[in-house]
Amino acid sequence: MTNAANSTHARIRRSNLAVPGSSPKMLDKAKGLAADQVFMDLEDSVAPLAKAEARKNIVAALNEGGYDGKVRAVRVNDWTTQWTYADVIEVVSGAGANLDCIMLPKVQNADQIHALDMLLTQIEKTEGLDVGRIGIEAQIENAMGLTNVDQIAAASPRVETIIFGPADFMASINMKSLVVGEQPPGYDVGDAYHYILMRILMAARAYDKQAIDGPYLQIKDVDGYRRVADRSAALGFDGKWVLHPDQIAAANEVFSPRQEDYDHAELILDAYDWHTSAAGGARGAVMLGDEMIDEASRKMALVIAGKGRAAGMQRTQAFTPPDAG
Numbered sequence: 504m505t506n507a508a509n510s511t512h513a514r515i516r517r518s519n520l521a522v523p524g525s526s527p528k529m530l531d532k533a534k535g536l537a538a539d540q541v542f543m544d545l546e547d548s549v550a551p552l553a554k555a556e557a558r559k560n561i562v563a564a565l566n567e568g569g570y571d572g573k574v575r576a577v578r579v580n581d582w583t584t585q586w587t588y589a590d591v592i593e594v595v596s597g598a599g600a601n602l603d604c605i606m607l608p609k610v611q612n613a614d615q616i617h618a619l620d621m622l623l624t625q626i627e628k629t630e631g632l633d634v635g636r637i638g639i640e641a642q643i644e645n646a647m648g649l650t651n652v653d654q655i656a657a658a659s660p661r662v663e664t665i666i667f668g669p670a671d672f673m674a675s676i677n678m679k680s681l682v683v684g685e686q687p688p689g690y691d692v693g694d695a696y697h698y699i700l701m702r703i704l705m706a707a708r709a710y711d712k713q714a715i716d717g718p719y720l721q722i723k724d725v726d727g728y729r730r731v732a733d734r735s736a737a738l739g740f741d742g743k744w745v746l747h748p749d750q751i752a753a754a755n756e757v758f759s760p761r762q763e764d765y766d767h768a769e770l771i772l773d774a775y776d777w778h779t780s781a782a783g784g785a786r787g788a789v790m791l792g793d794e795m796i797d798e799a800s801r802k803m804a805l806v807i808a809g810k811g812r813a814a815g816m817q818r819t820q821a822f823t824p825p826d827a828g
């Protein structure tokens with residue numbers, strides 16, 4: 504089983520910008536922002552009466568282009584509403600060639616992924632698009648979804664990400680708090696979200712998907728955003744939603760390795776390569792400075808180096824084989 508950080512198909516998604524499909528102005532502004540992914544919303548940020556118009560805005564924005572270098576996703580409404588099928592048909596028939604993923608909210612089981620997969624396949628065939636190119640991003644936002652997260656992750660090769668939706672999730676489990684991302688008052692013995700985050704992360708890693716953290720709603724509090732993002736990044740998440748341009752730089756920084764960690768990871772890879780080679784003595788456990796490194800160190804270093812390379816980082820230290828002085 505590979506790790507998502509090393510997967511050749513993994514797209515970089517440190518910052519995932521939410522843009523309401525009802526706002527042509529915001530759809531346009533997103534083109535110039537430094538987010539890794541833009542997702543155009545048809546769900547909760549769009550009022551029911553504005554959804555039909557939002558579909559048209561999104562198709563127009565995607566076909567106009569300008570989102571170069573960004574992952575382009577559209578969040579449709581969930582399968583319990585009356586809108587999902589028309590969202591998917593209108594957006595994919597209208598702009599399928601200019602779209603990378605459909606984000607499906609409030610996923611509860613693998614059948615909901617299968618249904619979207621089959622609908623996408625039919626539209627791709629009808630429109631002459633590459634069958635299977637459009638990915639699926641699955642939001643886990645309720646107790647049923649979390650209970651079935653392994654099957655959801657495994658339901659289709661189209662699934663690229665498993666996303667935590669904290670606001671809906673908090674409502675789903677009756678959490679006694681209204682502040683997304685912060686700890687519920689009264690819970691003073693740890694992180695109330697730890698189990699949920701780890702459960703999602705395990706499913707994502709087991710099935711080679713990316714794990715994405717959801718929104719932080721206090722958009723003026725960038726320090727608060729950074730604090731919450733730091734936690735999921737530390738666990739191994741690949742990125743987080745951003746709701747405001749000010750959160751983008753923080754996400755891109757938090758979900759990239761620190762320069763010193765990136766340099767160290769590249770150094771471990773080079774040193775391990777050299778020491779395990781015939782020229783380096785074909786040894787499996789060796790010293791790098793004061794640190795002993797072995798095959799497990801190489802795997803950890805690959806994750807950090809993979810994230811750094813994907814983020815376009817440059818190393819600032821070269822490896823010199825000991826014999827070469």
Ligand code: GLV
Nearest residue numbers: 668669670671717
């Ligand atoms: C996002 O969709 C959330 O519910 O937090």
Ligand code: MG
Nearest residue numbers: 644668670671
């Ligand atoms: Mg939600």
